[in-house]
Amino acid sequence: MTIAKGRPWGDPGRLPADGVEVHSDGEARRVVEAARRAGTAIPVLGLLGGDLCRTLGGTGDPGRLRSADAVMFPVDVATVEIGGRRCWFVAHLVAHNRSWTRVAVAMNAPWRGRWNLAPRAHPDDGLLDSGWARLAPGDVRKVRARLPQGAHLPHPAIRERRAATVEVPLGRGVRVWLDGLPEPTGGADRLIVTLETDALVVVI
Secondary structure: OOOOOOOOOOEEOOOOOOOEEEOOHHHHHHHHHHHHHHOOOOOOEEEOOOHHHHHHOOOOOHHHHHOOOOEEEEEEEEEEEEOOEEEEEOOEEEEEOOOOOEEEEEEOOOEEOOEEOOOOOOOOOOOEEEEEEEOOHHHHHHHHHHHHHOOOOOOOOEEEEEEOEEEEEOOOOOEEEEOOEEEOOOOOOEEEEEEEEEEEEEEO
């Protein structure tokens, strides 16, 4: 069930015997995609690293996953067709050109490494936090300096949207990463990203 204000989220629960431990968002993504393409249920994932793990307060301790301290969370998963291929991601889509003057994101979790790209993002609120920007070269360094604190927003050059389905503009020279893994765009000038609510259960 999608989280609502004032409603408890997460329940005590150990990683089951058929659960899968993952050490990064990219590993989690691969497990999700394999299940979706096979038409099987996504296994419960034990998070030991990555931006989704950080968002949920994970410690990276494998012993905790099967202890009385373990907590289970339902989370959303995003899907996008890119380069003629259906893909999924658990934490973020980040697209940018070499100079970072053109940037677009669709975030299911706030963090991308040390950057708090989407301070309001929550992985089980049924919404993607998206943004796109065309920055002057002189503004790139200023914006990046504010990213660890999530203090880059609001910004006159950054457009924001929160919705279950968002459009991500691309353009010449822009590359795309899903959960930190590069994906060929196939020359697309935009991507449509949609959430699958409560599609995954994770343990920290």
